Amino acid sequence: MSRRAEADRNDEAVFLAARDVFADVGADAPMSAIAARAGVGMGSLYRRYPSKVDLMRAVCTTSMERSMAEADRALAEEPDGWSALTRYMRRCVDLRVGSLARLAGMFPATAEMFALAERGQKVIDEITGRAKAEGTLRADVTSADIVLTISEMSALPAGPYRHRWLALVLDGLRAPGAGILPGPAPDWSSVRDRWVYQESPVSRS
Amino acid sequence: MSRRAEADRNDEAVFLAARDVFADVGADAPMSAIAARAGVGMGSLYRRYPSKVDLMRAVCTTSMERSMAEADRALAEEPDGWSALTRYMRRCVDLRVGSLARLAGMFPATAEMFALAERGQKVIDEITGRAKAEGTLRADVTSADIVLTISEMSALPAGPYRHRWLALVLDGLRAPGAGILPGPAPDWSSVRDRWVYQESPVSRS
DNA sequence: AGCGTAGCGGAACAGAACGCTCCGCTCCGC
DNA sequence: GCGGAGCGGAGCGTTCTGTTCCGCTACGCT
Numbered sequence: 001m002s003r004r005a006e007a008d009r010n011d012e013a014v015f016l017a018a019r020d021v022f023a024d025v026g027a028d029a030p031m032s033a034i035a036a037r038a039g040v041g042m043g044s045l046y047r048r049y050p051s052k053v054d055l056m057r058a059v060c061t062t063s064m065e066r067s068m069a070e071a072d073r074a075l076a077e078e079p080d081g082w083s084a085l086t087r088y089m090r091r092c093v094d095l096r097v098g099s100l101a102r103l104a105g106m107f108p109a110t111a112e113m114f115a116l117a118e119r120g121q122k123v124i125d126e127i128t129g130r131a132k133a134e135g136t137l138r139a140d141v142t143s144a145d146i147v148l149t150i151s152e153m154s155a156l157p158a159g160p161y162r163h164r165w166l167a168l169v170l171d172g173l174r175a176p177g178a179g180i181l182p183g184p185a186p187d188w189s190s191v192r193d194r195w196v197y198q199e200s201p202v203s204r205s
Numbered sequence: 206m207s208r209r210a211e212a213d214r215n216d217e218a219v220f221l222a223a224r225d226v227f228a229d230v231g232a233d234a235p236m237s238a239i240a241a242r243a244g245v246g247m248g249s250l251y252r253r254y255p256s257k258v259d260l261m262r263a264v265c266t267t268s269m270e271r272s273m274a275e276a277d278r279a280l281a282e283e284p285d286g287w288s289a290l291t292r293y294m295r296r297c298v299d300l301r302v303g304s305l306a307r308l309a310g311m312f313p314a315t316a317e318m319f320a321l322a323e324r325g326q327k328v329i330d331e332i333t334g335r336a337k338a339e340g341t342l343r344a345d346v347t348s349a350d351i352v353l354t355i356s357e358m359s360a361l362p363a364g365p366y367r368h369r370w371l372a373l374v375l376d377g378l379r380a381p382g383a384g385i386l387p388g389p390a391p392d393w394s395s396v397r398d399r400w401v402y403q404e405s406p407v408s409r410s
Numbered sequence: 411a412g413c414g415t416a417g418c419g420g421a422a423c424a425g426a427a428c429g430c431t432c433c434g435c436t437c438c439g440c
Numbered sequence: 441g442c443g444g445a446g447c448g449g450a451g452c453g454t455t456c457t458g459t460t461c462c463g464c465t466a467c468g469c470t
Contacts, residue, residue: 004438004445004446007445007446007447010446010447026231028233028428030427030428030429031428031429031430032427032428032429032449035448035449040447040448041447041448041449042429042430042431042448042449042450043431043432043433043446043447043448043449044446044447044448046429046430046431047446047447050430051429051430052428052429052430141373145369145370145373148366148370149370149373152357152361152370156357160388160389161353161388161391161395163387163388164350164386164387164388164389164390164391165350165353165354165357167377167384167386167387168346168350168354168374168377168378168386169373169374169377170377171376171377171380172373172374172375172376172377172378172380173373173377174380175376175377175379175380179372181369181372181373182368182369182372183365183366183368183369184365184369185369186366186369190366209416209417209467212416212417212418215417215418233457235456235457235458236457236458236459237420237457237458240419240420245418245419246418246419246420247419247420247421247458247459247460248417248418248419248420248460248461248462249417249418249419251458251459251460252417252418255459256458256459257457257458257459411470412469412470413468413469413470414467414468414469414470415466415467415468416465416466416467416468417464417465417466417467418463418464418465418466419462419463419464419465420461420462420463421460421461421462421463422459422460422461422462423458423459423460423461424457424458424459424460425456425457425458425459426455426456426457426458427454427455427456427457428453428454428455428456429452429453429454429455430451430452430453430454431450431451431452431453432449432450432451432452433448433449433450433451434447434448434449435446435447435448436445436446436447436448437444437445437446437447438443438444438445438446439442439443439444439445440441440442440443
């Protein structure tokens with residue numbers, strides 16, 4: 001394999017490793033664990049991302065972009081809101097967007113990230129709004145519920161159960177006359193507030 | 206307040222703090238974070254538990270005992286399997302048994318813990334068996350599904366949404382004709398194997 | 411009232427862990 | 441045959457964390 005091809009393959013391997021390790025162990029995963037998972041040395045890791053924070057940022061923005069692309073595609077290709085929603089959620093679990101939740105608040109977020117998040121919010125609102133209008137998605141959930149659900153589900157350890165569990169939740173999401181959900185409904189601020197700009201990482205207390 | 210009363214109150218404060226901090230941040234939460242959360246100095250923490258591993262073990266065994274007591278009570282007091290199951294799950298979320306999942310495999314488990322777990326397995330089997338026999342719990346879930354669900358749910362960060370989310374899952378658990386769940390069903394070994402005895406903590410890679 | 415001590419908080423220490431740098435090596439492409 | 445792009449991983453300095461230790465407080469007994 002050419003040097004260039006190896007580099008390209010390593011680019012993706014590093015991204016996937018970082019995403020999975022962050023999703024599994026959280027923001028304070030050691031860089032060496034990521035390098036090891038990618039099957040790459042520290043040198044190769046640091047040539048791509050000058051610092052750990054850069055890596056985190058890259059994982060977040062790329063994950064956001066990829067999941068948003070899935071949302072757009074689901075909206076464009078699926079015949080109805082429910083199938084768009086389920087397809088989107090399934091893809092997010094595959095994409096391990098739970099890494100976002102594990103990384104939230106652990107490094108200074110950029111303005112670009114907030115802009116990306118805002119666009120994401122719009123498209124998820126669109127999907128859930130459509131499914132609710134159809135009457136296939138229960139009326140007492142919010143789009144923030146959906147985002148929180150996806151986060152948790154894709155933060156689950158790798159294994160055969162993530163999709164099984166998602167299916168369970170989807171059945172709950174569709175349940176028509178099961179009584180209304182208790183407690184206040186989360187709104188977008190519950191999601192966004194995890195990311196408030198900060199000079200230094202939040203303490204772990 | 207008498208010295209003795211203060212000590213008693215600190216006992217419980219330390220336990221609750223450790224449970225919540227472990228559930229929130231995971232097994233490598235600093236002891237100082239636990240002391241701070243309990244509103245107690247390091248000295249008071251270490252007088253109660255000679256080492257961090259002792260604390261972890263105590264959190265695990267006490268959580269197991271308390272949750273098992275809830276299971277017994279639900280079984281004894283509730284009129285049917287479904288209400289016993291929902292009550293038990295709700296109480297587990299309150300008890301933050303998700304700390305167990307975050308601690309699993311991070312320290313050598315004792316034989317006592319395995320014995321406790323075995324008893325827990327029996328009573329959960331009993332509850333789910335009853336609910337399934339009634340036809341209120343969907344037939345394609347296993348008791349390991351239930352345990353995994355409880356773990357994840359009570360590992361969610363504190364806040365108003367844990368019970369809301371549990372309600373969502375419960376609706377999915379009850380859904381009658383929603384198609385069968387994808388993938389292999391987890392069994393008890395998926396739960397038990399997290400705890401295999403080991404001389405030193407598992408690496409974080 | 412005075413004192414012994416149980417219980418407390420937190421500074422300090424030693425060692426482990428981690429981010430990051432650096433360097434010698436490999437092997438593609440000319 | 442050679443120049444250098446790209447690689448792996450040992451090592452450095454720092455930060456973090458488990459644990460100890462000590463001086464202090466104030467309850468309760470005499």
